[in-house]
Amino acid sequence: MSHSNQSRRLQIRTHTGWMECRHDIGTFASGLLSIYESLKPSEEHLSKQSQLIDSLTKSVSKEWPNAQLHLYGSCANSFGTSHSDVDVCLEIKIGTGSEVELLLRLAEILRGDNFDSVEAITSARVPIVRMLDAGSGFSCDICINNLFAVANTKLLKDYAQIDGRLLQLASIVKHWAKLRGVNETYRGTLSSYAHHGFAPFGTVHAYDMDDCIWMAHHHHSVMAMEPTYTMVVDDTECAYFDEVHQLRDFGAENKETIAELLWAFFHYWAFQHDYRKDVISIRMGKIISKKEKNWMTRIGNDRHLICIEDPFETGHDLGRVVDRQTIRIIREEFERAAAVLQHDDDPCMTLFEPYHYEK
Structure with missing residues (x-):
C-alpha cells in the first residue's frame, strides 16, 4: 500500500x-x-493538587518520618482531567501491625489535622482511607504499598x-x-x-x-x-x-x-x-x-x-x-x-x- x-x-x-x-x-x-x-487540568488544579500532597506529607511524616507518599493513577500519569480525584499511595514498612491497623491510625491522624469526611474503608479489594480536602475540594483515596500502581503510573507518564x-x-x-x-x-x-x-x-x-x-x-x-x-x-x-x-x-x-x-x-x-x-x-x-x-x-x-x-x-x-x-x-x-x-x-x-x- x-x-x-x-x-x-x-x-x-x-x-x-x-x-x-x-x-x-x-x-x-x-x-x-x-x-x-x-x-486537560488547569495550572490551578495542578497547584492545588501539589498543595494537598504537601499537607498530607506533613501529617504523615509526624507519625512515620520514613514513609513516602506517591501520587498515582490519572492524577499523576498525564492522562488526568480537572475532574480526576487524587489517588495516593503510602509507601511504608508495616512492621508488626496489620495494614488495617495502619489505615485506622492514618484515619485518626488525618481527622486530628482537620481533614474532612475521613473514612477508613478496610473491606475494599484495595483497602483505603478516603477523605475530602476542603481547601481544594478534592476527594482523595490513600492506599498502602500499592506499588504496582505507582510503577504503572510512571510507565504511562513516560510513554506520554x-x-x-x-x-x-x-x-x-x-x-x-x-x-x-x-x-x-x-x-x-x-x-x-x-x-x-x-x-x-x-x-x-x-x-x-x-x-x-x-x-x-x-x-x-x-x-x-x-x-x-x-x-x-x-x-x-x-x-x-x-x-x-x-x-x-x-x-x-x-x-x-x-x-x-x-x-x-x-x-x-x-x-x-x-x-x-x-x-x-x-x-x-x-x-x-x-x-x-x-x-x-x-x-x-x-x-x-x-x-x-x-x-x-x-x-x-x-x-x-x-x-x-x-x-x-x-x-x-x-x-x-x-x-x-x-x-x-x-x-x-x-x-x-x-x-x-x-x-
Missing part, C-alpha cells in the same frame, strides 16, 4: 474485506483536539512524553468511554488504566502500513531496551527504559492526524481484533495468543473475554472483569463509534453523546 502524503487513502482489512477511510477524516482533527484541550498523539488518543478514548458507560469496572467494563493500555493498539494493527507501527515501537522500545528504571514489588521486577528524552520524535515518520488515529482505533476494535484468540501485550508491543497465556477459559472470577496483559504483573489480565453481557456492550460501542467516525456529518458531537442507562 502506498504511504504517500496527503493523497493516500487509509484502509483496514475487516472480516468481510477492505474498508477505506472517509476522504474528509482530517477535517475533524481540530474538533477532536479542542475536546482534548478542554479535558514520547509522542503527543499518544496522550491525545488515550485521553480522547477515555473521555469517550466515560460518556458511553464503558469505563466502569464495577459494571464489568474496563478501567481507565486498561483504556490507556490498549488505546495505541487500534492504530498499530488497523493499517497495513509500515509507518503506523510507531506506537507499537514506543511500547516495545521502552519495555525491551536495556532498563534504566527498576522497582521490585513483591518479588516482581518492574523494569523498563525510562530515558524517554532519547525517544522523542521516535514516530516522526508517521503523519497520521488524531482523527485518522482515532478512526483506526475504533475500526480495529470493531472489526479486526480477534476476541477469541488475542491478547494485547503492552510489555511486548504486539498481540500474543490467549493460548500462550493460558487464558482460554474462565479461571475463578477472571473471564478473559477481552485480554490486556499488565506490563509488570504479567499474570494479571486488565480486562478480567468483563463478562458475557458487558463484552457485548463494549463491542457494540466500538461498532457504533466506528460507524459515527465513518459516516456522521458531525462525529465530534455524535461520538461523545452520553449513554443513559435505563432504570
Whole structure:
C-alpha cells in the first residue's frame, strides 16, 4: 500500500474485506483536539493538587518520618482531567501491625489535622482511607504499598512524553468511554488504566502500513531496551527504559492526524481484533495468543473475554472483569463509534453523546 502524503487513502482489512477511510477524516482533527484541550487540568488544579500532597506529607511524616507518599493513577500519569480525584499511595514498612491497623491510625491522624469526611474503608479489594480536602475540594483515596500502581503510573507518564498523539488518543478514548458507560469496572467494563493500555493498539494493527507501527515501537522500545528504571514489588521486577528524552520524535515518520488515529482505533476494535484468540501485550508491543497465556477459559472470577496483559504483573489480565453481557456492550460501542467516525456529518458531537442507562 502506498504511504504517500496527503493523497493516500487509509484502509483496514475487516472480516468481510477492505474498508477505506472517509476522504474528509482530517477535517475533524481540530474538533477532536479542542475536546482534548478542554479535558486537560488547569495550572490551578495542578497547584492545588501539589498543595494537598504537601499537607498530607506533613501529617504523615509526624507519625512515620520514613514513609513516602506517591501520587498515582490519572492524577499523576498525564492522562488526568480537572475532574480526576487524587489517588495516593503510602509507601511504608508495616512492621508488626496489620495494614488495617495502619489505615485506622492514618484515619485518626488525618481527622486530628482537620481533614474532612475521613473514612477508613478496610473491606475494599484495595483497602483505603478516603477523605475530602476542603481547601481544594478534592476527594482523595490513600492506599498502602500499592506499588504496582505507582510503577504503572510512571510507565504511562513516560510513554506520554514520547509522542503527543499518544496522550491525545488515550485521553480522547477515555473521555469517550466515560460518556458511553464503558469505563466502569464495577459494571464489568474496563478501567481507565486498561483504556490507556490498549488505546495505541487500534492504530498499530488497523493499517497495513509500515509507518503506523510507531506506537507499537514506543511500547516495545521502552519495555525491551536495556532498563534504566527498576522497582521490585513483591518479588516482581518492574523494569523498563525510562530515558524517554532519547525517544522523542521516535514516530516522526508517521503523519497520521488524531482523527485518522482515532478512526483506526475504533475500526480495529470493531472489526479486526480477534476476541477469541488475542491478547494485547503492552510489555511486548504486539498481540500474543490467549493460548500462550493460558487464558482460554474462565479461571475463578477472571473471564478473559477481552485480554490486556499488565506490563509488570504479567499474570494479571486488565480486562478480567468483563463478562458475557458487558463484552457485548463494549463491542457494540466500538461498532457504533466506528460507524459515527465513518459516516456522521458531525462525529465530534455524535461520538461523545452520553449513554443513559435505563432504570
